[in-house]
Amino acid sequence: MSTETPIVIVEDQGGLALALQSRIFSDFQINQRFRGRAKVVDSIQRLREWLDAQPVGFVQLLILDWSVRFGLSTQALGFDLRTHQALSSTAIIIGYSGHDEAEESFRQFGADGFISKNRPFAAVADDIMYIVAQREHGCAWTTLN
Amino acid sequence: MREKLRVYPELIFPAILAAVAFILGLSALFGLDPTGTLRVGLADMTVAVLSTWVAIWMWFQPASPMPRWILTGCLFIGCFIGTSSSPVAGVEMITLTLPGFIGLVMIKNTRAVISLHILYMLCIFLVYQYKYLSFGLIAYQFLLYILIWMILQHAVYQSKLIQAQETKRRLIEAQLEQEQRVKNFIMFLKHELRNLATSLSGLVLILKRAACGEAIGVAQTDVLDAIAENTAQMETLTQQFMLLVSKKQLPHTVKLVDVAAVAEQCLTETKALVLRHQLHIEITSEITACCLRVDPTALALALRTAMRNALDALQERASSAAVASTISIRGYRQAGFYIFAISDDGPGFPEDYLLRVQAAQAEQMPFSLIGMTNKVGGAGIGLPVLFQVAAQHCGFLHVQNRTPAGALVQIGIPLA
Incomplete structure (x- = not known):
């Protein structure tokens, strides 16, 4: 397991995960803030396995699709994600989905923000950084529809 | 009483x-x-x-x-x-x-x-x-x-x-349920198409950056593979949709087809999926050679859909290395039909789901199955597609659970 990246993408659509991974990698602001190439997992089970193998407080940014392999991520994550030892205390969790119901589900789940897949993909890195900035300024929840 | x-x-x-x-x-x-x-x-x-x-x-x-x-x-x-x-x-x-x-x-x-x-x-x-x-x-x-x-x-x-x-009340309830299922199906289509479009636009963006000499952080071959996969998914989705909205008659593309070759092609695709997702699934096949007058695209779609359903049923268990699962495809002649039997050793179909499928089959209403799914995030498109392909070829579709566990789907195509 790689221990070089503080960013995790949970996305079961292979092409989209790859595009997101590349977009995050090539964005200057994200690289400045987090550094490293994002890790991609396609299911909650694999996320758990990967998190369990990471050092304490390592993960800083988690981008989570709603409808992933074997179910809904917010339901499948039975444990309290924020209390997982691999997540940094300032880790930011962002929901990323095209489902209309996902936004409310992520809000109840305790995520920091939500980005709709309806938004232009070219702006996704800026969207992520906007939510990160909002969170750092004390805003508990940001939606970008 | x-x-x-x-x-x-x-x-x-x-x-x-x-x-x-x-x-x-x-x-x-x-x-x-x-x-x-x-x-x-x-x-x-x-x-x-x-x-x-x-x-x-x-x-x-x-x-x-x-x-x-x-x-x-x-x-x-x-x-x-x-x-x-x-x-x-x-x-x-x-x-x-x-x-x-x-x-x-x-x-x-x-x-x-x-x-x-x-x-x-x-x-x-x-x-x-x-x-x-x-x-x-x-x-x-x-x-x-x-x-x-x-x-x-x-x-x-x-x-x-x-x-x-x-x-009147029952009729309204049935209509509402049907409308809800169709709505779910449309939502699924909308979501899938949006996902694929977003993915393609992102992948194209990567290639543009690569063409300008910028670092993209991923291998270009992976990007091309992802584009190919997305395109194939779009094609399958379009085929499924087109098949569902088509009439029951056989399309003009019917020809004499070596069914073993079609089945082998689907097997290869499924094995590639298993490898890509690192799943612990063993796929076995036993196909009797036979030439049938069928629509090769529809048949391939049906087999691919049935195998994909079996794969979906097993994936959660197969993701962990502890348990090995099995998918089996058999092709054989029986009582004037060529039968494709796709089985798995997963959890099988829920009993109430099977009852509703049988009721829809008895009424010759495959469309009432649309949107009826037994898995989270499912579209309920698989069985209607299988039903439609079987009906188009004047064949049959049997769906049942196996003993002690697992599901069995049989698609029968007339030999003559």
Whole structure:
């Protein structure tokens, strides 16, 4: 397991995960803030396995699709994600989905923000950084529809 | 039981008759009734037994008119005898009215019962020589009949009204359910297409950056593979959708096809998926060579869909290395059909899901299956596609659970 990246993408659509991974990698602001190439997992089970193998407080940014392999991520994550030892205390969790119901589900789940897949993909890195900035300024929840 | 009592309230008549006759019989037999004799007691007990028998008959065969006629006939005879033999004065008011009244309520055939009652009155008239008949009594009976007839008509009208409302309610519920399923299906399509479009636009963006010499952080071959995969997914989705909206007739693309080659192609694709997702699934095949007149695209789509469904059923378990799962595809000739049997050792179909699939198949309504899914995030598109492909080729689709565990899907295509 790689221990070089503080960013995790949970996305079961292979092409989209790859595009997101590349977009995050090539964005200057994200690289400045987090550094490293994002890790991609396609299911909650694999996320758990990967998190369990990471050092304490390592993960800083988690981008989570709603409808992933074997179910809904917010339901499948039975444990309290924020209390997982691999997540940094300032880790930011962002929901990323095209489902209309996902936004409310992520809000109840305790995520920091939500980005709709309806938004232009070219702006996704800026969207992520906007939510990160909002969170750092004390805003508990940001939606970008 | 409660339901039966609600639907057949007439059961109360033989039941009450049996109970009353039994109590009277007991009273007579044990000397509790000073006027009762052994003969009367035995007669009462016989009536009680017969009434019980009629009640049981009505309970088990509620649609049968026979027990109702028997009871009514016995009442007529009993009352005919009772009219003259009862020592109680004025009992004829009851004995001349009761059988017709109960007959009307129980049999609900107004004409037949009234005819019988008129015959009964005629017998009373002839045998007892005016003794028990008077103008007042006849007028009273006439009015009573009119009243009963009106009540019965109203009850029948109410019953029909309730039945119509119930049918309408069920129809609306079924329509709403169907609309919801279609809505779910459209939502799924919308989501899938949006996902694929977003993915493609992102991947194209990566290639543009790569072309400008920028670092993209991923291998270009991975990007191209992802584009190819997305395109294939879009193609499958479009094919499934087109197939579902097409007519039942075979398309023009029917030709003689080596089905083993089509099955092998689908197997290869499924094995590639298993490898890519690092799943612990063993795929076995046993395909008998055969050439069939089929639409190769539709057949490939059906096999791919069936195998993908099996894969989805197993993926969660197969993601962990602890348990190895199996998917098996068999192709063989049987009773004039070439049958593709795709099975897995997963959890199988839920029983209620299977029942609904069988009902939809019996009604030849594959579209009522759309949106019906047994997995989270599923679109409920798989089975309708299989059903449609089988129907287009005048074949069949069988869906069932295996013993001890797993699912079995059989698609039969006629050999001729």
